[in-house]
Amino acid sequence: MTAGATRSATPVVPSRVAFAAILGKDLRAELRTLQSLPAMALFAVTTFVIFRFGLDRTQLSGDLASGVLWATLLFAAILGINRLFVAEREEGGFDAIRLAPIDRTALFAAKGAALLAYLVALELIVVPVFAVFFLDSAAALPPLALVLLLANLGLAATGTLISSMAVNSRARDLLTPLVLLPLAVPLSIAATGALEPLLAVGGPGYHRFGTWLAVLGLYDLIFLLVGYAVFDFLLED
Amino acid sequence: MYGKGLRPLSIATVAAIVASLSLVFFYAPLDADQGFIQKIFYLHVPLAIVALVGFVIGGVFAILHLRSGNSKWDAYSYVSIHMSVIFGVAVLLTGSIWAKASWGHWWVWDEPTLVSFLIVFLMYATYYPFRYAIEDRERQARYASVFAITAGAFVPLNFMAVRMAQSLVHPRTFGTANGGLPGEMMLTFLVSLVAIGLLWTTLVKFELTAKSASGQLKRLRRALDAPAPGGSSRVAPEVS
Numbered sequence A: 001m002t003a004g005a006t007r008s009a010t011p012v013v014p015s016r017v018a019f020a021a022i023l024g025k026d027l028r029a030e031l032r033t034l035q036s037l038p039a040m041a042l043f044a045v046t047t048f049v050i051f052r053f054g055l056d057r058t059q060l061s062g063d064l065a066s067g068v069l070w071a072t073l074l075f076a077a078i079l080g081i082n083r084l085f086v087a088e089r090e091e092g093g094f095d096a097i098r099l100a101p102i103d104r105t106a107l108f109a110a111k112g113a114a115l116l117a118y119l120v121a122l123e124l125i126v127v128p129v130f131a132v133f134f135l136d137s138a139a140a141l142p143p144l145a146l147v148l149l150l151a152n153l154g155l156a157a158t159g160t161l162i163s164s165m166a167v168n169s170r171a172r173d174l175l176t177p178l179v180l181l182p183l184a185v186p187l188s189i190a191a192t193g194a195l196e197p198l199l200a201v202g203g204p205g206y207h208r209f210g211t212w213l214a215v216l217g218l219y220d221l222i223f224l225l226v227g228y229a230v231f232d233f234l235l236e237d
Numbered sequence B: 001m002y003g004k005g006l007r008p009l010s011i012a013t014v015a016a017i018v019a020s021l022s023l024v025f026f027y028a029p030l031d032a033d034q035g036f037i038q039k040i041f042y043l044h045v046p047l048a049i050v051a052l053v054g055f056v057i058g059g060v061f062a063i064l065h066l067r068s069g070n071s072k073w074d075a076y077s078y079v080s081i082h083m084s085v086i087f088g089v090a091v092l093l094t095g096s097i098w099a100k101a102s103w104g105h106w107w108v109w110d111e112p113t114l115v116s117f118l119i120v121f122l123m124y125a126t127y128y129p130f131r132y133a134i135e136d137r138e139r140q141a142r143y144a145s146v147f148a149i150t151a152g153a154f155v156p157l158n159f160m161a162v163r164m165a166q167s168l169v170h171p172r173t174f175g176t177a178n179g180g181l182p183g184e185m186m187l188t189f190l191v192s193l194v195a196i197g198l199l200w201t202t203l204v205k206f207e208l209t210a211k212s213a214s215g216q217l218k219r220l221r222r223a224l225d226a227p228a229p230g231g232s233s234r235v236a237p238e239v240s
Helices: A004-011 A017-034 A037-054 A060-085 A085-091 A093-099 A105-134 A141-166 A170-181 A185-198 A208-233 B006-027 B036-068 B073-103 B112-125 B127-132 B136-165 B183-225
Strands: none
Touching: A017 A093, A017 A141, A037 A060, A037 B073, A060 A170, A060 A185, A060 B112, A085 A093, A093 A185, A093 A208, A093 B127, A093 B136, A105 A141, A105 B136, A141 A185, A141 A208, A141 B136, A170 A185, A170 B112, A170 B127, A170 B136, A185 A208, A185 B127, A185 B136, A208 B136, B006 B036, B006 B136, B006 B183, B036 B112, B036 B136, B036 B183, B073 B127, B073 B136, B112 B136, B127 B136
């Protein structure tokens, strides 16, 4: 066996370059078509209105506030996660990635980063709206951003993984929420656990804040590693 | 043949179950607080442990499948998860009965182990729609393995998160450490655990044998249409 034959699968393009190219492509496509983000934001704001009447509250605090905020963000995120790989599938992007001399993990990283960017953008729009709608003060927003950032990272990891599989199935739109929601339960427990004291009446509290951040970090770490380890197998054909 | 060893295994399982039931009803003492209903413990807890171990075993088989590309391991992974989901239904039912008898409610959200188990069960229940939504056989096997590995990593994390979500003042009604059990109860529990473990193994082996047999039948039918030399009676099980 010659070295050339065994090394034929070795990526020629550095992963960094591939990552930047795919991420840039995704963000540009989203900016030009605006397929996901406006829908996610609109969905989230409408969901707040539904909660306002469903719970019959005009002000939210503590556990109700954290629950409403997290559930809304999670469901809005699923809208975006559902569409994450649709272009790849419909326009033959998967085949292109398979043909390209790049490390396939670059696709996972780039798609995860794109999803992370969507989620951050979504929260930049939606969390202020939430504060205006339901909260007394904006004092909780800076620590809240930290919690949401860690939660986004975990959601980006699992979301990218599940979405890349669901898009290649018969029941794509159905499968993502079905599999992702149970998978996101530990993330939801930790995120709402950290958000609840932050949104309590009478200013943000930090009861077990560090513990919950650690759980979020652990979730992120585990599923980023799992995604990194298994993503190669999803692109084989 | 795939069915090799199935008969001694079945006999051992029946013997172990008979032994465990005899111990449960005639040897283990009645619980001072809960009385007779506590005996469901010898069914509920082993079922839960075996189901969880089965999920993890399914994940290990999935890793073997991805590493080797041998679809036999995918069938092992599928059957392990399948059997554990069935055991999971039994865990939730027995847990519910126990909760009704000792706390007066069919479901209690304060018991972290039961809640964790429900979430794990819901996670693995999506294995079927997930798997069968993928048409290509080879891709289906690969994706199912990725699911099994992801879900396997999720199990311990979920148990940790749910336990932490309980308010710290809530007393643990049943200690997690079985070290607190008196000797007779401990012995009965261990025998029951072995019996349920054997039951799981036997059922998994039965299903794998059935899958192997149906694969063999398919192959023979195909051979009838287009006769070809060779062929072995040992056919690896496949998920169909």
